[in-house]
Amino acid sequence: MLNSTQTRSKALIILLSALVAFGPLSIDMYLPSLPSIALDLSTNVAAVQKTITIFLIGFSVGMLVYGPLSDRYGRKRLLMIGMLIYVFATLGCIFAHQIEHLQIFRLLQALGGASASVLSRALVRDLFSNADIPKILSVMHIITMIATLVAPLLGALIVEYAHWSGIFIFLLVYSLLCMCWSQVSIQAPKPTQAPTGILQNYKVVLSNRHAWGFMLSNSFSFGAMFAYITASSFVFIHYYGFSAQQYAYLFAGNIFSIIIFTAINGRLLNRFGAYTLLKAMAIISCSAGMYLAVITLLKLESPWYLIAGLAVFVGVTGSIGANSMANLLKLLPQQAGTASGISVSMQFAMGAVLGYVVSLFFVNNHPASMNVVICLSACLCLFSLLLTRGFKEV
Incomplete structure (x- = not known):
């Protein structure tokens, strides 16, 4: 009990x-x-x-x-x-x-x-x-x-x-x-x-190199998720011929993928630190993004290739978000509100930008622009963690 x-x-x-x-x-x-x-x-x-x-x-x-x-x-x-x-x-x-x-x-x-x-x-x-x-x-x-x-x-x-x-x-x-x-x-x-004033709190957060690494990593991962949301309905319904109901099932499957990966992340936190898991999930995200770029370059047209890559990429976004926020809050306990506000606002802004970028290069409902944007964003998500080198996990 x-x-x-x-x-x-x-x-x-x-x-x-x-x-x-x-x-x-x-x-x-x-x-x-x-x-x-x-x-x-x-x-x-x-x-x-x-x-x-x-x-x-x-x-x-x-x-x-x-x-x-x-x-x-x-x-x-x-x-x-x-x-x-x-x-x-x-x-x-x-x-x-x-x-x-x-x-x-x-x-x-x-x-x-x-x-x-x-x-x-x-x-x-x-x-x-x-x-x-x-x-x-x-x-x-x-x-x-x-x-x-x-x-x-x-x-x-x-x-x-x-x-x-x-x-x-x-x-x-x-x-x-x-x-x-x-x-x-x-x-x-x-x-x-x-x-302290608002500007002072902003200065503390924005002058911290490690904080930028965590916030950017989270933002690129979340932003790529928005790129997927922006383009996926057109890709699967108009390019691959899925029905609206089939797309709804697919979208629900991706949500469950996030839930599964995040649950696994929660279990692994009993053995590993949030910083270690953040790096591991960012590597998985980058690998999934590169896979999506490769199937685009090789013109592998089957939707199942795309669905498999997206399931992994979308799935780890939740773990990246939770782990990056956890490390950010540990890093700046006295500015937790400011850091949280900047990070969440940044991720929404990145989502808007990357969603717009996908729409600019979207041609005939083909998944190429979506896959390329996801690949680049996933790689930047991982590379952003270079800014966190020297961070000591508590």
Whole structure:
């Protein structure tokens, strides 16, 4: 049987996982509702799609603010402020009757929700020991991937059987529950460092060579994942002739691949350090990327060659993300919020850049540009770790 301390720790891990899932739930649940919103608000799909871009911008900006502020004023206070903004904005989304209003409230929703996404990671550093950090981040990543998998299905069900505002009602209830749970359960320690400004915290993080290595490695891995997301539906549906349902199964399979690799990573952390495993996973990622480039050069057209390479490449992204973040938080414990904010914001920015690069060179739905971008990014993910030479694992 679990003792009370173990039970509280497990409950706290579930809560932090629920907080980090704010991003995928707020984005992915919303996707199936776009046509319905366009029709109901008498606007075009492009205007509704703009709300996604607005949300991603607000999400990234919010992370860059909450992180360093939390290093100075404490995590819990900033978390509660951000979640209050999210709740208010979600109410606005429910009652929005014009697309302009929805865009404004989605921006506010992103600015509020960013607090949960970035501070949940920083709280891991505050509340758990160095040995537990990579294991807990791995568990959180698995739960986030499950949320990513379930969110669009749940959103589609809500749109099919209810009004699109039902998605925001769900998010409102979810955020209120998380806010109340956080208020009761999170006892974050007050900052132990002397008060410093945002710019000083940024200077400490950005002047650290090892930090750059971990952040860049994570960003290139995550960015290549976005390159896959951007191009894969066109590749498999239009080039290889998969049905939409078959592609959905394939995408779900890749999510499960992430879950499996991340679970293996969690097990291996009992024997190896997060830094050792980060290097190992980056080597696997680079090997998978090079494999994808080789099958492109050799013109091996069978989709199964592509599926096998993608399963490995996509699968290790979760482990790379968890291990790089764990090492980053160990490296800069006093600037954990700032480091977490910069790292997560960088990975979203890299995703946007690499997704755009793939689209620039995308020809006749052929997988070549996707495979080449993934290969280059996976190699840069590994080479970025050269900046971490001399890092001593705690």
